[in-house]
Ligand SMILES: Nc1ncnc2c1ncn2[C@@H]1O[C@H](COP(=O)(O)OP(=O)(O)OP(=O)(O)O)[C@@H](O)[C@H]1O
């Protein structure tokens with residue numbers, strides 16, 4: 260298979276590393292008896308895009324959902340050992356307020372899940388549940404979030420229509436805008452483009468690029484080209500283990516591990 | 529070889545086709561049977577019931593029947609017609625017997641007898657019509673107000689309990705019972721369903737709880753009646769009262785409501801829950817804003833249908849809430865407001881039961897039974913339709 264991966268210029272390779280925001284050390288995670296993640300240690304850096312790649316079932320989503328404790332919803336899910344620190348705070352500490360954590364770490368799901376409410380209400384949802392009722396404040400945030408999600412122009416005349424009337428790509432950008440409205444610092448995206456056509460995908464990718472200025476982004480993707488296009492760093496997972504992690508350019512052009520090389524060149528997975 | 533294949537194929541094909549056809553026809557006949565039964569019941573109640581409820585002059589609806597209290601019906605039938613009818617009946621009977629005893633050879637005689645019976649029957653119909661025109665019917669109050677009572681030498685006089693007047697208090701009582709038990713069953717059932725579907729941890733305990741709730745729906749209604757009587761009427765000391773009936777009916781409807789509500793909530797996509805939790809909603813906030821509103825149509829429909837189902841039961845209310853006859857309407861003669869819920873009421877199912885258990889049955893008691901059944905069907909139909917309309921409207925608002 261011929262590769263036409265375009266790797267961005269080596270801006271990630273600069274000598275001075277940005278301060279890390281998520282620090283994972285020796286994480287072991289299991290669903291009941293079956294272990295899904297083995298001894299993972301890595302750092303996610305501030306205002307960078309980090310991509311998680313790997314074959315289906317290797318634990319990317321599981322790992323991502325550890326960062327905002329979404330796995331708490333699954334009864335059998337359990338962190339057996341290891342720590343995850345965000346800005347040097349252990350997020351699995353008993354003193355942690357999960358609600359505050361989730362406001363800080365936003366998430367966009369693989370399957371876009373706009374609520375069956377109006378476009379406006381979707382964006383305002385996160386603020387409303389925090390008790391913000393002032394319509395001027397809601398209005399301005401809704402507008403600015405839709406603008407940052409590059410959706411404002413398309414929906415500004417139909418804010419009160421149901422969000423389910425939007426196209427798939429618009430819905431996914433709406434979900435991104437909805438996550439931004441809570442003013443997170445970190446944005447987790449689990450295969451945000453898996454249900455989108457190339458044009459919508461391009462828009463979301465552009466958006467990720469834009470958002471990088473203000474947010475730390477972790478994105479799971481099955482699309483090698485996408486990982487290469489949008490991310491600064493890439494982590495390759497296989498069977499619940501972190502096989503290789505480094506600047507995207509290096510992972511794609513010059514991987515150290517033979518499994519990584521096989522995967523990124525499309526020979527397995 | 530080729531011929532053999534075709535031959536085998538065609539043989540198997542016909543056998544298969546036969547079974548296909550057989551199964552199709554069994555399915556079809558079963559469905560038609562069910563429709564036939566249902567249609568028969570509705571037609572029976574509709575035709576007989578409409579005699580009590582509709583009338584030929586404007587306003588075409590017998591408002592007295594719908595608003596008045598039940599009373600004893602006093603019937604005076606003209607004696608001379610009654611006598612003639614009895615004679616004709618006797619003659620038809622004897623001719624019939626004679627006919628049966630004739631030998632097979634006496635075809636002429638048998639034909640003659642048949643003709644005779646036919647003419648007698650025609651005569652009977654004419655007389656019966658006359659009887660209906662000449663008879664006098666009085667409800668109890670009317671009868672007492674009469675200055676001159678019809679003379680017993682001219683009329684045959686009979687009384688039928690509860691067959692005169694109307695069913696107004698029973699309609700009101702049934703509506704009150706239904707509304708109250710909906711309120712109790714809905715709030716209890718939905719709270720329980722939320723806990724079971726959203727909060728409880730799956731495991732043995734949960735399975736046992738589910739199973740016992742399901743089993744509750746298999747308990748005969750008379751057992752609920754006795755339970756309600758022991759618990760609410762005696763132990764809580766509420767007496768035969770509306771509130772005792774509410775709780776008894778509500779408990780009876782709970783299994784259906786809980787399972788249906790759980791089902792509705794479970795069918796809400798997980799994405800809505802996760803979406804709101806990921807935005808920093810607490811668990812309850814997520815449920816309140818992004819599960820309950822979408823589950824509501826399903827919950828309401830099944831709950832209303834569940835209540836309508838138990839509202840038709842006689843057994844649970846006959847010891848707990850229903851009076852056979854009550855002179856006052858629920859809002860009459862109350863000393864304090866709380867008395868309202870501590871009073872017994874009349875109810876349609878119990879009324880039908882009371883009237884039906886009077887022997888002998890005849891056209892007068894039937895009028896009341898079918899009229900009540902018709903009205904009850906109408907009320908249940910009204911609840912069912914309104915729940916469906918509600919479902920469609922809410923469903924339109926929240927669609928996914
Ligand atoms: N809720 C769950 N309960 C039990 N096991 C689970 C659960 N979710 C995931 N797993 C298991 O954990 C492993 C990792 O799953 P995960 O969803 O993280 O994979 P993934 O890398 O995101 O795959 P994909 O690319 O297909 O989304 C899989 O073997 C999966 O079967």
Ligand SMILES: [Mg+2]
Pocket residue numbers: 319320321449
């Ligand atoms: Mg996944």
